[in-house]
Amino acid sequence: MSRLERFTYFERVVHWTLGLSFLYLLMTGLAFSHPRLFWITVLSGGGQTARFLHPWIGMLFSVSLGSMFFIWAKDMRLESNDREWLMAVRAYATRQKDGVPPAGKYNAGQKLFFWAMTVLGVVHLASGIPLWMPAGVLGIGPFYGGTVNTMRLLHYATTLGGGGLLIVHVYLGTVAYPGTLGAMLHGRVSRGWARLHHPRWEKEQAGD
């Protein structure tokens, strides 16, 4: 049986470091911002521990975000074909595959998701640091007062964007498209999966 390698070991390690750290930040962040969800901090050792860990996991998130950017940015460049794909996103969502231009290794939606998460991640980091060290860091600051309050707004708005996108990403990566999660777990996909979701990429791999 023919299997195609989709993600290397390194790519998978980077992706899951990113994915799990993001999930942790999302859960504890929502606990800090919604009193009814504060109980989530108990899963992380209590409020003070969660508040201590959140920014450090944020550092792990930022490092993995940077790594993901370097290994994937070149594959994520938008091409003219992506425009047509985006025009056909309705057909894509309603499974009318005929109307959707064939995708390469990543379709335009995945590419935009990559860019959106990169930008949102940078904003998360930039707004998170004044919240982390409001008394100032590296000679900049203090941030108490207006700066912290504005950064809270920005940090939370970014979370809403990222959280919303993540729901769609996880849905498509797991239950919607069987075989996709495997790509990120053990790295390989079947020929049929590749032909269905990424036909142009599948053709490029024909020689394997």
Next chain:
Amino acid sequence: MPQLPGSSLAVKRISASPDPAPSIRTAGPEFAKLIDISRCIGCKGCEVACKEWNELKIEPTRNFGSFQSHQDLSADTWLLMRFTEIEVDGDLQWLIKKDACMHCEEPGCLYACPAPGAIVQYENGIVDFNPDKCIGCQLCISGCPFDVPRFSAETHKVYKCNMCVDRVEVGLEPACVKTCPTNAITWGTKDDMVALAEQKVDRLKDRGFENATLYDPAGVGGTHMMYVVPHGDRLVDYDLPEDPTAAPGALAALAGLKQLGMGVMGLGLLGTALHYLKYGPEVADEEASDPASPEPGSGPDAENT
């Protein structure tokens, strides 16, 4: 000092609590502390009394060219008499501010706090921090329009004046009030203190302080520590914000966005669930071979995760 009623510690507001105010007891007295700056002689007895009653650590200090004892409030210094020397109409004026928590009716600290129960406000007007519940995020410092709470690097929690809540509860006045030798600090029900303040303001006006005023800012719903300010036109020089607010624009917007937030997440989850119910999983057909690249031997894939 007239005998004061004790005050039950009925809770009016709790930080980060979505539930309504828990108290059903609303008849209790609401207290206020009134500072008559014009009567303060700068002895700092109140600072000492505060340290003593609350058993706060002594902080070594040094002469930095001011009458002031310390440069700033700290986790161990909840009360600081601030001294500002300025010239008013050619005269040297010594402006004094009793810097400590104002015990706002609308406490910005409490609204900014993400930890349930870390900040409470009692029916008697006192805003109290509960270090047991504090997670050390310091967001209250940014929520406070008076820059009062201070972070302790030792315990990673935040502290401030608690209006000697343990004294007030049993009918005593706060320690600073008790100790003040000139009666510059008075204590009583909020109504009585406002009435007293109005008399004091009138007397100051008679003495030629035509801008004398009561500082009980409406932007935070009034405070339970109020000032009689002789130079009411110079609040900034006293380091008293002209128009403090418990809900700065960014935090008001954040509160609004949070209402939206759960909706966005909820609709996202609902949307994907409905999509799945309608379209189900999109399973790859391993048999159908693309004529362009026929694939011998590719059977149904067992790897349908």
